[in-house]
Amino acid sequence: MAEGNKQATKVKTLNVKVASPYQVYFDQPALSISGNNLTGPFDILPGHHNFISLLDRGELVIRTINDEQKIKINGGVMHVKADMATVFLDI
Amino acid sequence: MKRLIDIASEQSAMQSVLGLTNVFEGLASMRIAQVKDQVLSSERFFNELWAIYSQIRINKRFSYGRESDDKVIDKDLFIAITAEGGFSGDIDQKLITWMLQSYDPTKQDLIIIGHHGAIQLTQAGVGFKRYFKLPMHDNNINVLPLVGQVKQYRSTIVYYQSYVTLMVQDIKKIELHGAIEAASKKVDKNDHIITEENYIFEPSTEIVANHLESTMLQITLTQAILDSKLAQYASRFRSMRSASEKADEMSGDLKLEYNRTKRFLSDERLKEVINGLRKAEQVA
Numbered sequence: 278m279a280e281g282n283k284q285a286t287k288v289k290t291l292n293v294k295v296a297s298p299y300q301v302y303f304d305q306p307a308l309s310i311s312g313n314n315l316t317g318p319f320d321i322l323p324g325h326h327n328f329i330s331l332l333d334r335g336e337l338v339i340r341t342i343n344d345e346q347k348i349k350i351n352g353g354v355m356h357v358k359a360d361m362a363t364v365f366l367d368i
Numbered sequence: 369m370k371r372l373i374d375i376a377s378e379q380s381a382m383q384s385v386l387g388l389t390n391v392f393e394g395l396a397s398m399r400i401a402q403v404k405d406q407v408l409s410s411e412r413f414f415n416e417l418w419a420i421y422s423q424i425r426i427n428k429r430f431s432y433g434r435e436s437d438d439k440v441i442d443k444d445l446f447i448a449i450t451a452e453g454g455f456s457g458d459i460d461q462k463l464i465t466w467m468l469q470s471y472d473p474t475k476q477d478l479i480i481i482g483h484h485g486a487i488q489l490t491q492a493g494v495g496f497k498r499y500f501k502l503p504m505h506d507n508n509i510n511v512l513p514l515v516g517q518v519k520q521y522r523s524t525i526v527y528y529q530s531y532v533t534l535m536v537q538d539i540k541k542i543e544l545h546g547a548i549e550a551a552s553k554k555v556d557k558n559d560h561i562i563t564e565e566n567y568i569f570e571p572s573t574e575i576v577a578n579h580l581e582s583t584m585l586q587i588t589l590t591q592a593i594l595d596s597k598l599a600q601y602a603s604r605f606r607s608m609r610s611a612s613e614k615a616d617e618m619s620g621d622l623k624l625e626y627n628r629t630k631r632f633l634s635d636e637r638l639k640e641v642i643n644g645l646r647k648a649e650q651v652a
Binding site: 296297298299300314315316319326327328329330331354356358363365367368 | 562567579586
């Protein structure tokens with residue numbers, strides 16, 4: 278059990294925040310976040326290079342240690358820097 | 369002297385006015401609380417986005433998010449944000465008067481938001497290019513049609529109302545081009561500059577920059593609309609409070625007048641009875 282916890286703490290995560298002007302949909306550490314832009318589908322993992330992208334309409338998939346969350350979006354902007362991914366929706 | 373029944377009827381009407389103004393005052397107060405929450409929530413979101421936008425330094429001039437082949441009208445655009453209905457005190461009148469002081473139809477076009485302002489411009493004999501209804505809802509305000517207009521002009525000045533406190537509202541103006549361009553150059557010492565060397569832009573630097581410029585326009589307009597709505601609710605609250613106080617005072621005066629008249633009539637009747645009794649005694 279203690280060994281399991283140690284392994285869990287070793288898993289690299291990035292902080293993900295998904296928000297619109299009036300609501301925060303997700304704000305916690307995650308293993309990855311995936312979305313779509315004009316160039317196609319992409320994944321953001323911990324350690325990703327600094328990144329700004331316009332998002333296409335579709336689904337954002339956020340994988341955490343325990344589960345996977347899907348958020349339908351109409352578009353937005355994603356900013357990634359130093360293991361912090363922020364998604365601005367409805368803009 | 370007024371008849372007792374007339375005073376009673378006036379008093380009843382004044383009580384209705386008092387009740388109505390109290391209801392409007394309560395509604396305005398409720399809306400203020402709601403819009404304040406919206407403003408605070410959206411401000412956090414927009415500030416984060418502003419912070420990112422202001423760090424971007426790429427080889428591109430600010431262009432309102434226009435495409436390079438878009439034609440620009442060689443005029444300035446004035447946008448005035450006013451209330452949709454009445455009951456908002458004199459703040460709309462002040463805003464329109466202030467805007468018209470700098471308005472020259474050969475150099476500027478006017479867009480009016482809110483029915484109250486449109487009526488005032490019409491009454492002043494001033495034509496406007498477009499009229500938009502002030503959004504009913506306080507969130508998810510769609511300013512895209514307005515941004516479409518703004519992009520057509522060389523520059524835009526927005527005249528709006530600003531909430532200072534519940535009892536104090538101000539009128540302000542903002543030059544969109546200047547405000548956004550200035551904000552895009554304002555960087556704290558601790559901020560990192562975002563360039564094409566240290567960031568990946570997708571789908572392309574140009575498309576991202578254009579989208580963000582357009583977004584910043586939307587944000588600035590949305591915030592001006594929200595601030596105006598908050599100021600209008602506060603102005604309505606203030607005018608309803610003052611109307612309610614006046615109605616209360618008048619109702620008190622009418623009550624006094626009613627009681628005085630009632631006593632006067634009662635005294636008169638008593639005098640008549642006494643006089644009648646005296647005459648009867650004299651005859652006997």
